[in-house]
Amino acid sequence: xxxxxxxxxxxxxxxxxxxxxxxxxxxxxxxxxxxxxxxxxxxxxxxxxxxxxxxxxxxxxxxxxxxxxxxxxxxxxxxxxxxxxxxxxxxxxxxxxxxxxxxxxxxxxxxxxxxxxxxxxxxxxxxxxxxxxxxxxxxxxxxxxxxxxxxxxxxxxxxxxxxxxxxxxxxxxxxxxxxxxxxxxxxxxxxxxxxxxxxxxxxxxxxxxxxxxxxxxxxxxxxxxxxxxxxxxxxxxxxxxxxxxxxxxxxxxxxxxxxxxxxxxxxxxxxxxxxxxxxxxxxxxxxxxxxxxxxxx
Numbered sequence: 001x002x003x004x005x006x007x008x009x010x011x012x013x014x015x016x017x018x019x020x021x022x023x024x025x026x027x028x029x030x031x032x033x034x035x036x037x038x039x040x041x042x043x044x045x046x047x048x049x050x051x052x053x054x055x056x057x058x059x060x061x062x063x064x065x066x067x068x069x070x071x072x073x074x075x076x077x078x079x080x081x082x083x084x085x086x087x088x089x090x091x092x093x094x095x096x097x098x099x100x101x102x103x104x105x106x107x108x109x110x111x112x113x114x115x116x117x118x119x120x121x122x123x124x125x126x127x128x129x130x131x132x133x134x135x136x137x138x139x140x141x142x143x144x145x146x147x148x149x150x151x152x153x154x155x156x157x158x159x160x161x162x163x164x165x166x167x168x169x170x171x172x173x174x175x176x177x178x179x180x181x182x183x184x185x186x187x188x189x190x191x192x193x194x195x196x197x198x199x200x201x202x203x204x205x206x207x208x209x210x211x212x213x214x215x216x217x218x219x220x221x222x223x224x225x226x227x228x229x230x231x232x233x234x235x236x237x238x239x240x241x242x243x244x245x246x247x248x249x250x251x252x253x254x255x256x257x258x259x260x261x262x263x264x265x266x267x268x269x270x271x272x273x274x275x276x277x278x279x280x281x282x283x284x285x286x287x288x289x290x291x292x293x294x295x296x297x
Contacts, residue, residue: 004032006045009116016043016120023131028187033123033131040129041112044119046091046187091117094187097164104162105240106155107182127178135171135181135212145216151180152209153225156202158240160233164189165198169205171212192233202226224248 003011003019010016016034023031023042032043091114098111098121110122124132140148152174159166166189173185192198206226214221223246231248232238 004030004045006116006118007032007034007043010034010043010113010118010120013115015113015115016041019043026185028185034120036112036120040123040125042109042121042123044121046117046119091119091187093189094185095119097186097189100162101159101164101183101186104158106158106162107180108186109182109184124175124177124182124184126176132175132177132182135174135176138176140213140216142217145213146220148176148181149209149213149217149220152183153206153244155181155183156206156209156225157229157238157242157244160192160202160229161238161240163192165192165195165202166205167201170208199226199230202230 018035020033029044029046034043095114101108113120126132168188175182203226227248
């Protein structure tokens, strides 16, 4: 096939020998199968901001580091330079996340190179060497669903232990291989400690997994892994080998109504005392009696 213009620099640099076929086109990128020597790999070509449907919502950008204050000001103003820097930061986020997660043992495609807005990475295959299907395209037995769900919960824990939350995890961005699920599409990954929306995104990711696998094993819909792992994370006790139960008991402390009423009454009396003191200070002093004139003495 004709080489896409964006992949030409990789061929010129000897990173890619040949573009074989398009693999998929998603909301943020188009992916091609390419040949690198005797290996098949994927080239992910990021779409320009005005050509993709996924918006870089502020909640995803929060907490991401920038190179310097000039870059931060330009990104905030939305200038031409700022838009380019925002694009670069968006694309670099996935590259950085992939290297970070792959190094921590999370099942993600292995990244190789990133050049001119094109990410060269491992091709995830099925047992026949073809592109692996997405979870959304398979039908599972209940036991398979439980197994894959448990595996992905462990992967989410591993991600959180590295300080990242996927942010857009669903059955559409998990591939199924003979060795189990592989998580893909991470440009929206967020910093767990630096993003105020991290927990809500984690809860959504975990909820999506429970909802999908719950189609085949309904009991999974009642699990509460997100709150459980987040509580451990906030306490500094979450680690890759943490054993989770899927249960989480909310604190249910009975309100001390009597104590609250006593506090209110004490505040009322204190306020009354302050008002009385203020009124006394503002009241004009009585004039001293003048002595009687001499002829009256």
